[in-house]
Amino acid sequence: MVRSLSRRAFLGGSLAVGATGLLAACGGGASSGQGGGSGSWSFKDDTGNTVNLDRRPTRIAGLNDTIASLWNYGIVPVASFGATALADDVNFEGKDTSKVTEVGNTYGQIDVEALAAQRPDVIVTHAYPVDTSGKLDPAKPLYGFNDLEQQKLVGEVAPIVAIAMAGPATKVIERTVDLATSLGVTEETLAEPRRKYEAARERLRKVAGSGLSVMAVAAYPSEGVHIAKAKDDPALRSYVDLGLSYPDPGGSDYYWRSVSWENITDYRTDVVLYSLRAMDGEAMLDQPTFAQLPAAKAGQVYPWEFSSMDYVAQARTIDNLAANLEKARKVS
Template sequence: MKLRSILLTAVAASALLLAGCSSTGTTGSSAGSGSSAAAGGAWSYEDATGTTVKVDHTPKRVVVLNDIAISFVQYGLRPVGTFGQLTMASDARFKGLDTDGITQLGKAYGDIDLEQLAALKPDLVVTSVYPTDEQGTLDPKAPGYGFKDKAQEKQIAAIAPIVQVKWGGKGLDVIKDISGLAESLGAKESTVAAAEKRFDSAKDELTAATKRQDLRVVSMYADGDGAYVTRPADEPTLQMYRDFGVDLVTPKPKGYYWGIYSWENAGQISGDVLLLSQQGYQVADLEKQPTFADNTALQAGQVHSWTFPALDYASQAQYMTQLAGWLDDSKKLS
């Protein structure tokens, strides 16, 4: 399924959402939207939808959307299964991570083998939920991200309770929510703190690079229907990078999350560096588009993979370090 079609299942069609500091809160010492682990072992978590999920013990067998599974692994947790728009083998974000023992429950968005899921005997399923507009509105009638529809979500909920993490707003807030949730499930505070320290160093490195180089950066996805430029204010990671000094281009076409350019109008997209989604068209495909082949960043080879880096301190530290290097190695074109 194309990325464009995938994310249309996550938000209202009118939104056309296309598409994965320290920990704070109260889970004993940490939390996401609000979680707790009582001395007797009971565990509860208030998720982004306002639903409080309760389990009579701290969940150990957890099935997680790939976007968040990456973060859990980074923090030393071991999900028993994962699902999402990409398999672990095809998702660049899993490169270098130990995925031994994690079951891949499907090969595409909404493709979740329910029998296989039940066989894993999960205590908990964790996914995300995307807002439908700039105000952060959540649609209670929409399924959680990664689920094909509400019917499938109901089937999954019959196997294990579901927690949904809000994937919108400020990037640092999402990082704190995921870090808190991970700690409530057993991640060591020292592991999270060490990752946060690397994050802070990478943030400083990225900020310094933006001051050395006056470059405009475009984040985009493309397929046969056109080019989709991400609206930085609506994507948590890009919102955070903009706060750190990256000059991210806001697309001219109106709309939530993406500015959509037909291929006839794709020549209007300009910047010094392109961050191209790991899904959809790649460089060779863009070079075949008559209206985009002469894009200055494309011609200069200043195109890098936009992996939608996971929103945890460790993953973001890795990507920000890469991005700082790319900026330093690039030149002003526009």
């Protein structure tokens, strides 16, 4: 057997793939001002914390994954931190990242002084649950922070707002929209991205009707294969909600079922999705046991994309997934 890989370790270090509001809504954001930066501002985040400011925030800093979504709605951040440099993050392709001061490009390493120098009004990030129930543990740091001490230091620079990466992606996207609209994004701005997102979902719903079975994995030469559990990953869970067949790999661990290369042949699906932050499909096919899988023999091994939780990024990712599944056939 391979060692257990925690979701936080996978998402937070060089292995980050990310993956996708609380199972029960924690209340929406609100802004009383109509112009950028005007009026008082209040937002209740998914940890239950309410941030109140005299004016709507205009200088936004935070975790790459979160600011990418806000940027897709037109809010350009002043500073970022995360597991990678912005130039290496697909969520920022096509964006002029010279506008953003990177105060950390390794998970948990944040230059607090450099962050403070950017004078952010608010700092946005994600909160990951500790188990399948979606429970958040206040004794654990929010995503992106090395520990609670660091989180406290950052919180002294500006208030921190966290969106929970739990439940289906649709709920996370809705909460991100709540945050974006509280910051001044209009319904007019959201309308076309929402339309494209719903169109992509309908496309995936149609291809899911073919009955193809899918599993998403992160594989490593010396560790074996970590099979993601759809119920614990917001994006995968939303695909299942659209009708995609995603067999439960079993096991009692949260988020992953970890298996050796020798035992991967027990997990047979029509399609395998591989993490873009782990071994790619070609390298996996060089593993003799993996090559025996029906999906491998059929050449139905496609990328498992992580994208930010917003209409723009999710529409792109879902369209890419649907395009790959439209080429696939039942083989298991």
